Amino acid sequence: MTHSSKPKTERFAEEAINQLGWFGAHKFLLLRRLTQVAVFSLFAIGPALGLWLLKGNLSSSILLDTVPLSDPLVTLQVLASGHLPEASLLIGALVIALTYAIVGGRVFCSWVCPVNIITDTASWIRRKFKLPRINALPKNLRYYMLALVLLLPMVTGVTVWEWMNPVPIVYRAALFGAGSGLWVLAMILLLDTFVAERAWCSHLCPTGAMFSLIGKVSPIKVSATNAKDCNNCMDCFTVCPERQVLKPVLRKGATELTINDSDCTLCGRCIDVCAPRVFEYKNRFNTQNSKRIPLKVESN
Amino acid sequence: MSNSNRNPSKINGINRRQFLAQTAKTGCVVGMVGMGLTTVATQSKHLDPQAIRPPGALNEDDFLSACVRCGLCVEACPYDTLKLARWFEGAATGTPYFTARDVPCEMCDDIPCVKACPSGSLDHSLTDINDSKMGIAVLIDEKNCLNFKGLRCDVCYRVCPLIDEAITLEMQRNHKSGHHAMFLPTVHADACTGCGKCEHACVTEQAVIKVLPAEIALGKTAEHDTYQNTEATTLEMLNKGLSL
Numbered sequence: 001m002t003h004s005s006k007p008k009t010e011r012f013a014e015e016a017i018n019q020l021g022w023f024g025a026h027k028f029l030l031l032r033r034l035t036q037v038a039v040f041s042l043f044a045i046g047p048a049l050g051l052w053l054l055k056g057n058l059s060s061s062i063l064l065d066t067v068p069l070s071d072p073l074v075t076l077q078v079l080a081s082g083h084l085p086e087a088s089l090l091i092g093a094l095v096i097a098l099t100y101a102i103v104g105g106r107v108f109c110s111w112v113c114p115v116n117i118i119t120d121t122a123s124w125i126r127r128k129f130k131l132p133r134i135n136a137l138p139k140n141l142r143y144y145m146l147a148l149v150l151l152l153p154m155v156t157g158v159t160v161w162e163w164m165n166p167v168p169i170v171y172r173a174a175l176f177g178a179g180s181g182l183w184v185l186a187m188i189l190l191l192d193t194f195v196a197e198r199a200w201c202s203h204l205c206p207t208g209a210m211f212s213l214i215g216k217v218s219p220i221k222v223s224a225t226n227a228k229d230c231n232n233c234m235d236c237f238t239v240c241p242e243r244q245v246l247k248p249v250l251r252k253g254a255t256e257l258t259i260n261d262s263d264c265t266l267c268g269r270c271i272d273v274c275a276p277r278v279f280e281y282k283n284r285f286n287t288q289n290s291k292r293i294p295l296k297v298e299s300n
Numbered sequence: 301m302s303n304s305n306r307n308p309s310k311i312n313g314i315n316r317r318q319f320l321a322q323t324a325k326t327g328c329v330v331g332m333v334g335m336g337l338t339t340v341a342t343q344s345k346h347l348d349p350q351a352i353r354p355p356g357a358l359n360e361d362d363f364l365s366a367c368v369r370c371g372l373c374v375e376a377c378p379y380d381t382l383k384l385a386r387w388f389e390g391a392a393t394g395t396p397y398f399t400a401r402d403v404p405c406e407m408c409d410d411i412p413c414v415k416a417c418p419s420g421s422l423d424h425s426l427t428d429i430n431d432s433k434m435g436i437a438v439l440i441d442e443k444n445c446l447n448f449k450g451l452r453c454d455v456c457y458r459v460c461p462l463i464d465e466a467i468t469l470e471m472q473r474n475h476k477s478g479h480h481a482m483f484l485p486t487v488h489a490d491a492c493t494g495c496g497k498c499e500h501a502c503v504t505e506q507a508v509i510k511v512l513p514a515e516i517a518l519g520k521t522a523e524h525d526t527y528q529n530t531e532a533t534t535l536e537m538l539n540k541g542l543s544l
């Protein structure tokens with residue numbers, strides 16, 4: 001039982017690529033990039049072509065001039081600063097919160113947020129150049145960041161975080177020509193590449209923390225349905241931005257199939273890179289009754 | 301080793317030392333981020349006198365707490381007047397402003413920018429654009445104003461949407477020539493909307509008349525000053541037979 005030290009393949013996810021083809025082993029990555037670009041395009045064709053499907057940016061927007069959509073975190077900051085906004089901002093925040101409560105909170109992170117492309121790139125660079133993995137930051141730091149971001153407006157009366165918030169910066173830069181904030185993104189790229197692995201998205205970002213909390217109630221999860229076929233290649237651990245969520249379903253003696261940790265970004269990369277197809281997207285109420293038969297607990 | 305409580309100091313699978321180290325680290329990062337952010341935020345809170353807020357904007361402090369920097373006002377403006385501020389620029393990053401000298405506000409009747417604002421940082425109770433106070437025009441450099449030189453430029457006066465209300469021409473004897481009149485553009489702060497059309501149109505290379513945020517342009521009499529409305533007070537005193 002000591003062969004799990006990855007002797008089979010040299011290159012990352014090679015087996016999955018061999019079995020499923022390059023596209024098969026990058027399916028959800030490509031789909032995600034497509035949605036990220038699609039969402040951005042919906043915003044961008046307005047100013048560019050005068051076709052106004054979505055106005056505004058990720059902080060607050062309006063769909064087809066009727067449905068308001070707003071970032072719940074920025075809305076909470078406004079409330080915390082003591083300002084009662086117009087109803088449309090509140091309704092917009094509710095619409096977004098409900099949507100992600102249904103489809104999965106951090107679906108925003110891996111399928112919409114533009115910063116995700118940058119942090120995934122940093123992670124890719126790390127993999128290519130085999131940079132050492134350091135987990136220097138505590139995982140729950142982001143929840144303290146979230147608390148801080150909501151506390152500062154109470155103290156200062158100003159939505160302080162919005163000076164820095166990298167999530168809308170990309171959109172502001174591209175849609176409104178306000179490109180000078182992009183240095184924040186450069187910092188994140190450097191931080192993630194050279195300082196600590198996945199430092200931004202999985203340790204610091206308060207928006208991600210917010211969506212993680214919203215996603216706690218979501219029915220949609222990734223499930224290790226075929227966990228019995230797992231051959232311990234560890235590719236999923238390599239690629240997962242929130243590695244800790246995989247442990248409960250893959251460790252020996254695990255009784256749960258579903259990844260219930262709401263930190264999972266539902267990016268589907270574990271599904272992509274796994275040759276034995278251990279993972280799939282699942283409605284968690286479907287898998288609840290098919291509780292896993294525990295594998296024999298190793299005694300050492 | 302099968303004893304279940306062999307390690308009493310374990311909290312959530314980490315031991316006490318790790319826990320304390322993590323907490324300290326968390327505290328440091330959070331504290332530093334908080335301090336850094338507050339510094340940046342309060343520094344760039346200072347008003348840029350050339351950055352004028354859209355119509356209906358709350359006072360600067362309230363505006364900064366309300367505006368979510370969505371740019372909906374910018375996209376609603378049919379004249380491309382408004383812009384979102386960038387980092388290292390005058391106004392707080394991401395918030396809307398305009399530079400009157402480049403593109404002034406055209407004072408739309410239906411005020412689309414205000415209607416579009418989801419946060420209410422542009423006050424929805426502003427329904428008549430003539431009541432807006434984006435700033436106050438100030439004739440800042442008399443020396444270079446052509447009208448002060450005795451010419452009849454009058455451009456600022458004529459472009460003003462509130463001509464003869466917000467801006468008037470006050471006739472004055474020209475002491476230089478001795479027998480000509482000067483028509484001095486005079487802004488009336490209570491009527492001026494701060495649209496900036498005068499600044500935009502001013503014919504000199506650098507505008508002689510400029511729109512400034514009200515906080516900068518306006519003085520303020522002390523609360524206890526009873527002579528606020530001088531004309532009325534004077535009349536009252538005369539009527540009461542008091543000596544002036």
Ligand code: SF4
Pocket residue numbers: 108109110113114115116119167200201202205206207208209
């Ligand atoms: S954690 Fe934050 S920056 Fe990262 S993808 Fe999610 S929202 Fe975007």
Ligand code: SF4
Pocket residue numbers: 354355376377378379380381382404405406407408411412413414429
């Ligand atoms: S009133 Fe009209 S021109 Fe002026 S800022 Fe608003 S939308 Fe633009």
Ligand code: SF4
Pocket residue numbers: 366367368369370371372373374394395396416417418419420421422
């Ligand atoms: S629409 Fe309102 S909240 Fe949005 S950027 Fe303009 S002023 Fe700010």
Ligand code: SF4
Pocket residue numbers: 436437459460461462466467487491492493494495496497498499511
């Ligand atoms: S800013 Fe100038 S043009 Fe506009 S209302 Fe005031 S005086 Fe008139």
Ligand code: SF4
Pocket residue numbers: 439444445446447448453454455456457485501502503504508509
């Ligand atoms: S347009 Fe300029 S130069 Fe001409 S009268 Fe007005 S302020 Fe003076």
